[in-house]
Amino acid sequence: MASSFYPPQRTLMGPGPSDVSARVLGALSRPTIGHLDPLFVTLMDEIKVLLQYAFQTTNELTLPVSAPGSAGMEACFVNLLSPGDKVIVCQNGVFGGRMKENVERCGATAIMVEDTWGEPVSVDKVIAAFDEHPDTCVLAFVHAETSTGVRSDAAALCKLATERNALSIVDAVTSLGGIELLVDEWGADAVYSGTQKCLSCVPGVSPVTFSPRAVERINNRGHKVQSWFLDMQLVMGYWGGSSKRAYHHTAPVNALYALHESLVMLQEEGLEAAHRRHRHNHLALVAGLEAMGLSMVVAPEYRLPQLNLVNIPEGVDDAALRSTLLEEFDLEIGAGLGALAGKAWRIGLMGFASSERNVITCLNALEAVLLRQHAAINPGKALNAAQAVLKG
């Protein structure tokens, strides 16, 4: 017979999920009500407004897709693409590759613009790709690459798409709530995110927003979207502005209580303050890591404050170190993905997990385990360096 599962209290400093606050977990476990209950409809309206704030947009079609970020990604592609369309896909990490998969499964063609993992998307290469393929109808890129910890220039890329009469699809899974994301000012057309990164909500829901240009493309499609579940014209009937909601699917009621609470918390703190906090803790962590003798993968100007890629020193047993952190310190940090597997750690400081306490916890634990592995580091320096930044 199976019995109830009691998870330990981890400190989640990987690439997500990030630590979920007691306040959000409390909201999650409030009594379930019906998905068409008038009070729930009111909650849905509030979530839309709170998401508009988080995305810095007035887009009417702004809502949480009832599934994880990869379904949010798919929602953007299947609603905007038709077979035969040309899409420029920028790849500088894992998630550009997933975009390519999405494009091809829509029967469209992906024009790949590739950059080294750990570097941002080259705007010049994208310009060249548009020059070569002027009939491109969508430009897709990742704002904050979760596999490499790199920020690309979303403002420039969205502007370029608009100039070339293409729509932009922007992966903001890791950026939302952690760094500046100005959907309207940048003119981004379809943006998807996740709840389990800088919003520090439980995983399973994907906020998306579509510009009026994107909605026009959706409304003028000549054929049905290949996914019934992700068909935005149907989803709009449930989430839409009218007081009469059409049943489409059963919303994940409790997950939306939690999302609402996390967005209320973001609004209370304020976006700018949240960004400052992420940056502040990031600088302290980097100061500590560098004082310890470790080096960062990404150049300072492209680093994501919420996801820190650290080169694994020679001779360190990556898997053993992460296991020890998890088992002895209840601390999760992320492994490298794809080209960076075994070469880098991904240390998240996302949302509620971006705290002074977590910076100190992580530096202490990492130093202890590295010393046990006889790694060539400078012991006893990291905390002072980090504290200097935190107090600065």
Add this chain to the structure above:
Amino acid sequence: MASSFYPPQRTLMGPGPSDVSARVLGALSRPTIGHLDPLFVTLMDEIKVLLQYAFQTTNELTLPVSAPGSAGMEACFVNLLSPGDKVIVCQNGVFGGRMKENVERCGATAIMVEDTWGEPVSVDKVIAAFDEHPDTCVLAFVHAETSTGVRSDAAALCKLATERNALSIVDAVTSLGGIELLVDEWGADAVYSGTQKCLSCVPGVSPVTFSPRAVERINNRGHKVQSWFLDMQLVMGYWGGSSKRAYHHTAPVNALYALHESLVMLQEEGLEAAHRRHRHNHLALVAGLEAMGLSMVVAPEYRLPQLNLVNIPEGVDDAALRSTLLEEFDLEIGAGLGALAGKAWRIGLMGFASSERNVITCLNALEAVLLRQHAAINPGKALNAAQAVLKG
């Protein structure tokens, strides 16, 4: 500024979500851990085994899709169908129509077998459809129609599909945990369900199971599944039997805590006992409703004990009555859908909500509001009739 949302404590006797127990809500709000944490992987393995019990199957590919039941439905269709395939779709309510949408969005052809809403699927009509279309490769039908409260003969339909060398796709959204569902004994090939019906878990996750025949079809596909998110070959890499889990998407960690707890509760009670409880409370509710002078939509032999369709008496204001039940009694019952909109109520006695207390609560509240609307009913009879069954 938005503020925290505090839902009322409703009694959920609609078509789902059903009442979620404090035990499941407690599990839901336990601390989030990583989706690749070894402890979480152990939990995933337990969920698979518990779902195999609930589905009465040894199917290796048995897991919860990380999205609502309509995505579970889509997962079955997109993984098993190819463009040009012929699919017999049985429609005797709303969800057969949704199956048709899924078939067509896969580029396949739906051969519709239609029955009156409120009646079961006619096996004879399906035989005739197979005779007319011997090259049919899938038979799709709804076991327990959530829009009409009707049970169809899943055993006979699955057997027929096997005889005709077709795979069966079975909608068991409302049946799982409430009535007999024998996936292996019946030879069902792809079955999807929901968490928010007779499992009384929060909505948002869809248990599915695929037979070895179905897995063989998936593994021998000549082209990629049109959905990346729902591609079972990729999902298997994360949920599969090997100890090395490949990252596909971020699982809805806390929702799976809750699903696990609800399945542990089902195992503790035992499937047969759960079915008996559903039937017992159903018979009491029907006795009460009929003593009150109300009539049921569905003939006794096809009635779902977990979802009771009641004809709305002449002259009753349906919307006003349901609003009053919700606002004054915190009681949700379901409206009719599609052909039954305005004509019937859907009273759920699902999972944790299938209780003697709820039978009495519902009869009392319904009688009070019907009397206020001067409906022609027999007052003062319902409780005694229900109690006689409950104590019998």
